[in-house]
Amino acid sequence: MAYLGIIDLGSNSARMVIEDLHPDGSYTEILREKTDTRIAQNMGSSLVLQPEPMRRTIAVLKEFKARLDQYGPLATKAITTAAVRTAKNQTEFLDLVRQEVDIEFEVLTGTQEAHYDYLGVMATLSDIQNGVILDTGGASVELIGFKNRQEQHEISLPFGAVNLSEKYQLADDVKQVNVEAACASINQQYQELKWLDNFKNDSVILLGGANRSLARVARAFNGERQINNIHGFTMSRALVEQLFDQIRQTNRVGREKIAGLEKSRADIIISGLLPLLNLMKAIDAPQVIFSESGVREGIIAERVCKLDD
Template identity: 45%
Template structure:
């Protein structure tokens, strides 16, 4: 038996999932934790992690440590994504995490992040042909899946925090700034040569901003278990209508919308622009939502390794 903790330090939040893995490769979820830390806040053009953001992150990790340190047979896999990946003071931050928390934080590449997203989705949802988009705080990962396999994948520096900051979308938004943001993102999509191969394919959305779309819709339709969105689908007209309403509101008004976390009210406009434009760019008429992504992809990789090790042991005995 092994307690396997996966820590995912993103640009907007840090999350932890602890799974108890049996010797036969089956598992149960022991704990799930999330803290909003806004690690990418005010990084600026110099891409420097700011002291306040670092302190928030360290405090969140200390809280996680209080939970996993009580477990035996513990294995920790801690990864950091776009904010730390881009940071010019990355080394100093990693040393701080090591000294204060005692864990080695692994900075994974954008393509590795995208691959783990694919694994997490493909192991839990039908994803034979489609385009996966994971919109985070400082980046978006896009994966083209054809015939059940990864055809192409990419990580691009457009996220909910970065777009909202760059185009002043945190509070009341002007038509000019929304237009500038959309042109900016659309040009990036046009530069990805293989993306048009996903024309008319369904889109699978993950990441906090995309999941918020599903939560808003489920609340609006009074569906039970509003947070149970794994596999939930929406048509493009519903998504466009929701976006139209959100951009007409200021930050305080967005906080009152059922389904929007108050911590996300100032970055939700920037967070929704990539998926809105991707659906339009690929002429896709529907989206399916996934709650499985990076952390689940790492877990499934671990399960596969355990199963393969057990097979080898049996062959050698």
């Protein structure tokens, strides 16, 4: 057996998977864990990782390391993304992780993160020919445009569910003027991506925690019993907008009670859906398609290809 352990430290959560890679190129998931660490919390414009988010993140990484060690010697790839990528105290944090947890993290560039997203989607959604992949994280979004399943454009933009919520006060009693200010900022950055014009009327393929929450809310709204079965799930633009309006008009306490929505995301779900809403308008997307496969599955796909070479 060839085990591969992957730790993905994002801006909002830390995830770990262990996969058993088979000689035929397939793989079996042995373990999957996820904990909200929100390392991007209160970074603000200073772009400094704060002591408490670092402390709780390291505590979770120690738990992950203990689980990995139970499987004996195995190949491990640890990656981290936007929050650590932009942090002015990145080196100090990664040195602390190395000392306390004995894990060496690779800091992905935005382009690398986007490319792994693309590989993960292509490996698991075989029927989609054209579209724009949107991965909404805590401190960044990745956009990947593809035609005939070939990657044409990829970019990472410096806004996400956590930093939008903090910057525009979108957590509790949300004011429309703040929503509009956040949308104006997002749209300004989208307008600079002239290549988006080549994807008019194409679908948006969705990754990221906020988008997965939207899928579960929609499945609960539709009366589905298996609300976590979201890979390949399709929603119309009209339903996306309808559900967002309902979420937007509910206060934080009410959001915590919405079927399908994780309680821990109640303060960042509005901000987390704004990149999607504005992208749908920008390219006049008729629908969205949800993917459970992203960076981690892209890493596995890359590793399997190397084993085949």
